[in-house]
Amino acid sequence: MTTELTCIRCPLGCALKVEVNGGSVSVTGNSCPRGAEYGAKEVTAPVRVVTGSVRVDGGDMPLVSVKTLSDVPKDMTGQVIEAIKRCRVMAPVSTGDVLIVDAAGTGADIVATRDVKSRS
């Protein structure tokens, strides 16, 4: 079975052809190893990085932006978003702080992507 998709690992957006023959997967059209990895993964086990915002109490901003530290399965992004929405933290928050451990059982931690200082 052949699947055609656009690589999203970088802005080049290479047109990939992914062929799955039983257990073997071959990718063509990629210009780098990341593309081959993406194509194979996108067809067999698609993943995404999820980003969002978490409410902050007592901060100089009402929200802190966050991301999953690692990729999560594409079909789990909805649950990860829900976990991010339910979360609430106290200022201060620093970039890289883990705000949720193992979000929605995906194994991915949710980390802050900016600093939020305490309201002075």
Add this chain to the structure above:
Amino acid sequence: MEYRDVVIIGGGPAGLAAALSARRNGVEDILIIERDERLGGILNQCIHNGFGLHTFKEELTGPEYAGRYINMAEAEGIPYKLNTMVTSVTPGREVTYINPSEGEVTVKAGAVILAMGCRERPRGALNVPGSRPAGIYTAGTAQRLINIEGLSVGRKVVILGSGDIGLIMARRLTWEGAEVKVVAELMPYSGGLKRNIVQCLDDFGIPLKLSHTVVRIHGKERVTGVTIAQVDAGRKPVPGTEEYYECDTLLLSCGLLPENELTSSAGIGINRVTGGAFVNDRLETSAEGIFACGNVLHVHDLVDYVSEEAELAGLSAAEFVKRGKEACAEHGEALCLKAGEGIRYTIPNTVDPVNMADKVTVRFRVSDVYRDKQLVILYGGKEHRRIKKRIMSPGEMEQVTIGKDTIPEGISDITIRVED
């Protein structure tokens, strides 16, 4: 009057990278002037990932990318003023700003770097008929409300224009629980990056209707719906193709406009195609010692290239300041860089074959979607180089490098064009 070697207007990614580059190239006395309450510019609200692959070799979110530059600027001890608005720049490099603590102040600058960024094309510039209800936002305004202020903009959304911010917002709104019904794009191609179409529309089954536009906005107090119609080759709505979409929110993602009021009131020449200044290979504008970089020069799709461009502006400003008033007369005869067939514009607009760097990066956009075409570089009308391109589209900036040692003597222009 207070004097500063380099004054940088704007503390976003362009201003920060320009400042760091000026410092690395020996300028101690730098001032960044930022009108917002924090550094980082628009990256603060771009909380999605995909930034920094070229610069940091990893995928960062907007705030992380900005954070790295802010940290570097802090570590270098580069002075900056927040909540400070520049109200005028003169060709003689006098920069006037206002802020609540100092009032109005004018500083004399050895060199000025323009890094004010861009703003969104608003509804008023789009001539969309209909009443003026609540619920119409530019995509970037909605992005700020949701990602910075923590507010919600609506539940049922139609997006006009397929610029990157609109695409990013389609995914954000879907993740936030809203229903994005359709993205309508006037042109027969998207103005956004391909990966954003894949990740933000395809992933959620949001239809992208090319060659379509909003022909009417319905609703009195609040948007109740929009009518979308197909457009013909002349971008005029085709009667009979109208479709009604019920929605409470219309987002506009219809292009970005470099913010050059300061630049034009300084009498600096503006390119009508880019909306930014004409610049030479040092990114110097028509006013000596005033340089421009980032989205105020031309709208970029990748911040990595903004940083790279700004580094050149910082270096050029540093060299200008160090050179002082002497040596300026050494300019060679500038070659005109021409946007030929299929090319909308180039940055820079001129190249000085004598004083140019060994390699000059020329950034440009094509005027249509081109598949399996060739980019041809001509030196004085004679073909110099031909580059095969699988795909080029107006939504993705292209670049070529011109080597100093490849330019023959006696030519007056360099042309880039698209050929079969």
